[in-house]
Amino acid sequence: MVPVTTLHYLVTAAALFVLGVIGVLTRRNVVIVLMSIELILNAVNLNLVAFSRIWGLHGQVFSIFVITDAAAEAAVGLGILIAFFRNKETVNVDEVDLLKW
Amino acid sequence: MQPVATTFFFYFLSGLTLLSGVLVITRKNPVHSALALILGLLAQAGLYLMLYAPFVAGVQIILYAGGIMVLFLFVIMLVNIERSQKEEQFNKQWLIGMLSAGALGALFVLVYTKGSGLFPASMAVPVESNNTQQVGVMLYGQYMFAFEIASLLLLVAIIGAVVMAKRRI
Amino acid sequence: MLDYITSYLGMNTTPGQAGNVLWALIYILIVFAGVSVAVMAMNWLERKALAHFQIRLGPMRVGPHGLLQPIADAVKLLTKEDIIPDEADRLVFWIAPLIILCASFTVYIVIPFGPTHAVTDLNIGILFMLGVSSLSVLGVVMAGWASNSHYPLIGSLRSSAQMISYEVAMGMAVVSAILMTSLNKSGTGTLSMIGIVEAQQQQQIWFLFKFFPLGFIAFAVFAIAMVAETNRAPFDLPEAESELTAGFHTEYSGLRWSLFMLGEYAAMIAVSSIAVTLWLGGWLRPFPNTLTGPAWDLVFSLFPGFTFLGLALIAFIGVIRMPKHPYFRIQTMGLAGFAAVLGLIGLILFIPPVRDRIQDIFWFTAKVGVFMYLYIWYRATFPRYRFDQLMKVGWKVLLPIAIGVLILTAILGVVL
Numbered sequence: 001m002v003p004v005t006t007l008h009y010l011v012t013a014a015a016l017f018v019l020g021v022i023g024v025l026t027r028r029n030v031v032i033v034l035m036s037i038e039l040i041l042n043a044v045n046l047n048l049v050a051f052s053r054i055w056g057l058h059g060q061v062f063s064i065f066v067i068t069d070a071a072a073e074a075a076v077g078l079g080i081l082i083a084f085f086r087n088k089e090t091v092n093v094d095e096v097d098l099l100k101w
Numbered sequence: 102m103q104p105v106a107t108t109f110f111f112y113f114l115s116g117l118t119l120l121s122g123v124l125v126i127t128r129k130n131p132v133h134s135a136l137a138l139i140l141g142l143l144a145q146a147g148l149y150l151m152l153y154a155p156f157v158a159g160v161q162i163i164l165y166a167g168g169i170m171v172l173f174l175f176v177i178m179l180v181n182i183e184r185s186q187k188e189e190q191f192n193k194q195w196l197i198g199m200l201s202a203g204a205l206g207a208l209f210v211l212v213y214t215k216g217s218g219l220f221p222a223s224m225a226v227p228v229e230s231n232n233t234q235q236v237g238v239m240l241y242g243q244y245m246f247a248f249e250i251a252s253l254l255l256l257v258a259i260i261g262a263v264v265m266a267k268r269r270i
Numbered sequence: 271m272l273d274y275i276t277s278y279l280g281m282n283t284t285p286g287q288a289g290n291v292l293w294a295l296i297y298i299l300i301v302f303a304g305v306s307v308a309v310m311a312m313n314w315l316e317r318k319a320l321a322h323f324q325i326r327l328g329p330m331r332v333g334p335h336g337l338l339q340p341i342a343d344a345v346k347l348l349t350k351e352d353i354i355p356d357e358a359d360r361l362v363f364w365i366a367p368l369i370i371l372c373a374s375f376t377v378y379i380v381i382p383f384g385p386t387h388a389v390t391d392l393n394i395g396i397l398f399m400l401g402v403s404s405l406s407v408l409g410v411v412m413a414g415w416a417s418n419s420h421y422p423l424i425g426s427l428r429s430s431a432q433m434i435s436y437e438v439a440m441g442m443a444v445v446s447a448i449l450m451t452s453l454n455k456s457g458t459g460t461l462s463m464i465g466i467v468e469a470q471q472q473q474q475i476w477f478l479f480k481f482f483p484l485g486f487i488a489f490a491v492f493a494i495a496m497v498a499e500t501n502r503a504p505f506d507l508p509e510a511e512s513e514l515t516a517g518f519h520t521e522y523s524g525l526r527w528s529l530f531m532l533g534e535y536a537a538m539i540a541v542s543s544i545a546v547t548l549w550l551g552g553w554l555r556p557f558p559n560t561l562t563g564p565a566w567d568l569v570f571s572l573f574p575g576f577t578f579l580g581l582a583l584i585a586f587i588g589v590i591r592m593p594k595h596p597y598f599r600i601q602t603m604g605l606a607g608f609a610a611v612l613g614l615i616g617l618i619l620f621i622p623p624v625r626d627r628i629q630d631i632f633w634f635t636a637k638v639g640v641f642m643y644l645y646i647w648y649r650a651t652f653p654r655y656r657f658d659q660l661m662k663v664g665w666k667v668l669l670p671i672a673i674g675v676l677i678l679t680a681i682l683g684v685v686l
Contacts, residue, residue: 003107003108004107004108004111005220006220006224007213007217007220008111008115009115009148009152010213011213012115012118012119012148014206014209014213015119015122016118016119016122017205017209018202018205018206018209019119019122019123019125019126020122020126021201021202021205022126022198022199022202023125023126025194025195025197025198025199025201025202026126026191026192026194026195026198026199027126027190027191027192028188028189028190028191028192029131029190031131031134031173031176031177031180032125032126032128032131032134034173035125035131035134035135035138035173036125036126038138038165038169039122039125039126039138039141042141042142042145042165045145045157045161046145046148046149049149049152049154049157050152052152052154053152053153053154053224053227054220054221054224057232057235057236057239058239060154060156060157060232060236061236061239061240061244063154063157064156064157064160064236064240065244065247065251067157067160067161067164067165068164068251068254068255069251069254070165070169071164071165071168071169071255071258072254072255072257072258073258074169074172074173075172075258075259075261075262076258076261076262076265078172078173078176078262079261079262079263079264079265079266080265081176081180082176082179082180082265082266083265083266085179085180086268089182090182091180091182092188093192094192094193105291130359132359132362132412132415133361133362136361136362136365136412139408155392155393155394156393156394156397158394159394159397159398159401160397162398162401162402162405163397163400163401163404166401166405166408167401167404167405167407167408168404168434170408171407171408171411171430171434174408174411174412174415175411175427175430178411178415178423178427229393230393231393231458232393233393233394233397233461234458234459
């Protein structure tokens, strides 16, 4: 087999990104959409850390900030989900279609 | 420290990550999706270790797999309705979604085949023993402002999550 | 073959550092076997010590003084029927004890029993230990969810809320100990477990006594938080029998329940070894700075042998006090054999080559053993915390104290 270069990691990150985009655009359950967003963020992190091996530690520092952001966003997103669920008793993305319930 | 069996571990870990990604987007039961995502996050921490980034791997295990996924599991337990698992799993615009994702994938393939000669074929093994210290020096030196803003962001997120999830303000 | 082994014994790094896969696997097997024996011994000691605290005798029948009781328990649990609740999610029900077990056992690869006696020495050792031990919260959540019944669900929610609350206080206390490792000439600290103990050796002081009383308060915060983290008394509301019918592992029977117990005891030993490494000097002998010199080294190096000879003496006194009845003949012979084995080990530990090599491992294990006895002592002595009192202590008492100690340690470290 060919030795593992940076391109291998980038292809893995790209595949993970596409899987996350498919999850966000096609799934019906809001929690699974949020988990696909976490997949996208992880793909971006893998990309950053793969490049940081060539060009210094900035990639790793930025990926730590991305993980922190992902935590904050997951918390707020899930809070919104709970508030919505309390009102409408569903976790279906298709039913989030009124501005005011 | 010499790396051991790099090729096998890379294919194993990246295969595990992609498999868990596929499982996340195809399972009916959200608890199974969360378990698959935890597996993918741990495999990704292994990939970070292979890229000589042990601090990011440690942060990934603590924050992502040990913190964010616990949050997800709690919320899944709160909002899980049996009825939603027996319905149709893919939403109304699944075809357009798949076509857009396919276009994105084709764009990635185009970019990577055109630019595959840009990366060096072999790289030196970086020093790993003081990775944490160097990341710390950069975080508290060059990226100090971003660090403080990230802490402010977390504070705002905490207050926001509490306000959104409370029953009565 | 023999010179392969002896050439390895002269190495000065851990097998993980050297990339030596075979020796790393052998170390993992030794650690795994050691932890399994330690868990069984802990089970026996808990029942006997609790019984003696409560002025009764504990198990006396199964072996001499109940020494074979853990084996009998293991056989009973293995032969029980494996019951799965009707509507339970089978995959998650099966996976939950495995997650707790894997998370508790993966931590052992960075625990240092000596300067080169660890499976590996990760650069991020303490971060890895804290992170992987926080993965057991996932197992607890899933065990309660998969059981599909309300006592386990409430128990798992309470238990996981308690565990994630006390992890924060633990992390703060750990950070204040890591700060102390950077108070050397070059000004750089380290997160690796072996590096932390070597920093204590270099600074000639256990971090428990550094900046007194700051090190002691940080150690106290960690000691309380680690008892709460492993769901042990007095913080064992989620698994207490009078409260929630055994909490999140109610619906588990037989081998699966024993996996939970194994994971719990393994986690206890793991967090105790974190406390020993960070504050109590790891594998260093007591008084490394005040009582120096080859005479004191010799005195302290005789401790392992005398410990085993003391245990053999206690077992021999038990032999003498056995009832002189023909029915007790086998038990008396068994206990005498046990005393003889202990005495033999004690005599072996007096031979100089063995004595020199066993020092680090003995002192580390002795300190962790003290912590294990403290766990049992807490269980016998303290009443249980109510859940809101528990959360109040975690967030409103321990966390401010830990942050205060961290700030004061940082200030003192810069000023002094």
